[in-house]
Amino acid sequence: MTLLVVGLDGSPGGEKAVQHARxxxxxxxxxxxxxxxxxxxxxxxxxxxEENAARHKRREEEIAVAQERVLAPALEALKAKGVAADGxxxxxxxxxxxxxxxxxxxxxxxxxxxSSASGLRSRLFGSVAANLVMNARVPVTVVPxxx
Amino acid sequence: MTRPFFLxxxxxxxxxxxxxxxxxxxxAVFATLTGPFVSFIxxxxxxxxxxxxxxxxxxxxxxxxxxxxxxxxRAFGHALALVxxxxxxxxxxxxxxxxxxxxxxxxxxxxxxxxxGVAVAVSIGGPGATFWxxxxxLMGMASKFVECTLGVKYRxxxxxxxxxxxxxxxxxxxxxxxxxxxxxxxxxxxxxIFCIGGSLGGGNMFQANQAHAQxxxxxxxxxxxxxxxxxxxxxxxxxxxxxxxxxxxxxIAQVTEKVVPFMAxxxxxxxxxIILMNIDQVxxxxxxIFAGAFTGAGATGGVVGALIQGFRRAAFSNEAGxxxxxxxxxxxxxxxxxxxxxxxxxxxxxxxxxxxxxxxLVIVITGLYMDESGLGGVELTSAAxxxxxxxxxxxxxxxxxxxxxxxxxxxSYYGLKAWTYLVGEGRNRELxxxxxxxxxxxxxxxxxxxxxxxFSDAMIFxxxxxxxxxxxxxxxxxxxxxxxxxxxxxxxxIRKFV
Numbered sequence: 026m027t028l029l030v031v032g033l034d035g036s037p038g039g040e041k042a043v044q045h046a047r048x049x050x051x052x053x054x055x056x057x058x059x060x061x062x063x064x065x066x067x068x069x070x071x072x073x074x075e076e077n078a079a080r081h082k083r084r085e086e087e088i089a090v091a092q093e094r095v096l097a098p099a100l101e102a103l104k105a106k107g108v109a110a111d112g113x114x115x116x117x118x119x120x121x122x123x124x125x126x127x128x129x130x131x132x133x134x135x136x137x138x139x140s141s142a143s144g145l146r147s148r149l150f151g152s153v154a155a156n157l158v159m160n161a162r163v164p165v166t167v168v169p170x171x172x
Numbered sequence: 173m174t175r176p177f178f179l180x181x182x183x184x185x186x187x188x189x190x191x192x193x194x195x196x197x198x199x200a201v202f203a204t205l206t207g208p209f210v211s212f213i214x215x216x217x218x219x220x221x222x223x224x225x226x227x228x229x230x231x232x233x234x235x236x237x238x239x240x241x242x243x244x245x246r247a248f249g250h251a252l253a254l255v256x257x258x259x260x261x262x263x264x265x266x267x268x269x270x271x272x273x274x275x276x277x278x279x280x281x282x283x284x285x286x287x288x289g290v291a292v293a294v295s296i297g298g299p300g301a302t303f304w305x306x307x308x309x310l311m312g313m314a315s316k317f318v319e320c321t322l323g324v325k326y327r328x329x330x331x332x333x334x335x336x337x338x339x340x341x342x343x344x345x346x347x348x349x350x351x352x353x354x355x356x357x358x359x360x361x362x363x364x365i366f367c368i369g370g371s372l373g374g375g376n377m378f379q380a381n382q383a384h385a386q387x388x389x390x391x392x393x394x395x396x397x398x399x400x401x402x403x404x405x406x407x408x409x410x411x412x413x414x415x416x417x418x419x420x421x422x423x424i425a426q427v428t429e430k431v432v433p434f435m436a437x438x439x440x441x442x443x444x445x446i447i448l449m450n451i452d453q454v455x456x457x458x459x460x461i462f463a464g465a466f467t468g469a470g471a472t473g474g475v476v477g478a479l480i481q482g483f484r485r486a487a488f489s490n491e492a493g494x495x496x497x498x499x500x501x502x503x504x505x506x507x508x509x510x511x512x513x514x515x516x517x518x519x520x521x522x523x524x525x526x527x528x529x530x531x532x533l534v535i536v537i538t539g540l541y542m543d544e545s546g547l548g549g550v551e552l553t554s555a556a557x558x559x560x561x562x563x564x565x566x567x568x569x570x571x572x573x574x575x576x577x578x579x580x581x582x583x584s585y586y587g588l589k590a591w592t593y594l595v596g597e598g599r600n601r602e603l604x605x606x607x608x609x610x611x612x613x614x615x616x617x618x619x620x621x622x623x624x625x626x627f628s629d630a631m632i633f634x635x636x637x638x639x640x641x642x643x644x645x646x647x648x649x650x651x652x653x654x655x656x657x658x659x660x661x662x663x664x665x666i667r668k669f670v
Contacts, residue, residue: 064266068257068269068270068271068272069269069271069272071272071276071279071430071433072275072426072429073276073426073429073582074279074280074500074582075425075585076276076422076426077272077276077503078335078336078503079334080267080268080505081267081268081333081334081335081505082334084267085333088266115265116266117262117266
């Protein structure tokens with residue numbers, strides 16, 4: 026009854042991560058996957074008054090889009106292959122949320138693809154993969170995108 | 173849309189044209205049109221020199237402070253915890269946080285009022301005006317607390333998930349609850365009218381005017397190609413504002429929102445450096461501030477003059493009691509409206525007690541307020557900073573334009589909310605307001621500081637008259653909310669997530 030958490034970001038890398046996670050579990054033994062899509066968001070970002078007024082609506086839209094375009098197709102594909110899986114969309118810091126969900130669900134590990142983010146941002150704040158590897162409470166598997 | 177243009181053109185044509193520049197014509201027409209209203213708002217009590225409006229603000233801040241048992245000091249720590257997100261449910265991630273509501277409101281208050289307004293206060297009211305300004309800021313925290321709690325409690329939430337709030341809504345929805353239904357709508361309408369004026373005045377013209385003044389200042393003063401050509405600065409600023417609010421190019425506003433906090437940090441940092449460079453004079457500066465507050469030294473009109481300037485500029489800068497910030501704060505996501513009240517009381521503190529005081533200290537320490545050359549407004553602040561850090565006026569020039577711009581964007585939203593409250597929503601109706609707003613950017617940059625600041629103050633204070641009058645009847649509602657919440661907090665029913 027192993028559970029693995031898989032991070033999706035709507036990129037081909039996410040699909041690679043799902044593929045790899047599938048190869049690590051035995052669906053016939055009751056193992057399952059939990060797909061997580063994190064919309065990067067900070068409560069400490071600066072927004073205009075106008076953006077704030079429409080924020081609740083925008084949030085609902087963001088969640089709906091992530092559900093429809095990324096999660097639903099991925100879950101559908103897994104179901105077709107007989108893999109038990111569920112999915113969740115959350116706002117926040119990707120590394121923190123993935124670790125939190127894995128911890129809450131008692132997952133055996135987290136599988137993510139190496140993110141394509143590069144340059145200044147990842148130099149300053151570290152990439153999602155690097156942060157997760159350093160801080161997660163469960164084992165983390167990082168799948169190279171070109172593999 | 174064409175009517176305001178037409179009015180302006182016909183008014184221009186009627187003005188004496190002989191040997192006047194475009195700026196002088198605009199200024200003359202503007203001063204004539206707004207004179208009567210300004211005189212009414214600043215009318216002194218018969219037989220004294222004390223404007224009734226200043227007493228109105230002093231009494232309101234005192235009443236709220238006492239009625240809520242010095243809430244600004246009691247709840248200060250809790251307010252910080254709320255902004256840090258200690259009490260935010262992680263499930264609400266992605267919604268408007270307390271921090272975001274606070275900073276959006278701050279972008280409307282932190283502006284030229286903190287830089288130029290303080291200089292006006294110290295140049296007219298002497299160093300003592302600083303004392304009254306800080307006191308007004310501390311007491312204004314209670315006014316802000318009441319109005320922002322009401323703003324969230326009585327906001328409109330629409331089916332599509334957007335929200336609208338502010339005094340228009342709490343006056344018309346909450347007064348009937350107190351058995352004063354007949355008063356609600358008229359007060360709300362009156363507030364909305366003045367809010368449109370405030371948005372065109374302090375939230376627009378004053379900002380454009382002082383941004384232009386600083387641009388002239390750093391490009392060579394009276395020799396500058398911009399000197400006497402405020403309409404050029406006005407047109408450029410108006411064009412950018414037009415792109416954002418009419419053209420819908422939100423990215424400009426979003427970038428500004430992200431840059432402005434850094435400019436505020438640079439400004440405060442520079443002020444701190446100057447204060448540290450002159451650390452031996454800080455004691456004397458505070459001495460002059462305290463002495464001036466009670467002796468009226470250096471003030472036009474003695475103690476009363478210092479007090480009037482202090483309260484006027486504090487109210488103009490932090491907008492406590494004015495009702496404007498309640499519009500921005502009402503977008504927060506919270507189950508307890510009072511929490512946004514707590515958070516909002518940090519606003520006058522940051523705006524007035526911290527940033528305005530920094531400006532005042534720099535002006536007093538460098539002694540530039542005693543300058544006989546008659547510097548006022550942003551030129552005085554610039555000269556004071558420049559006397560210690562010669563390159564700083566250029567940085568200030570950039571900061572001033574950005575502050576002005578972000579304040580304009582925020583206030584255009586306040587004005588638009590008031591406008592749509594009056595005339596209803598709709599593309600064309602909104603366009604009328606937005607174009608008018610842009611026209612006033614040009615007028616503001618062209619007119620003289622005196623006329624602009626009088627009109628801006630008059631409109632902001634007119635908002636405060638209506639808002640505070642209504643709040644007197646509504647403050648028991650906030651008191652009930654406060655007691656209920658504090659009871660839950662003590663009982664441990666308000667959950668901490670961190």
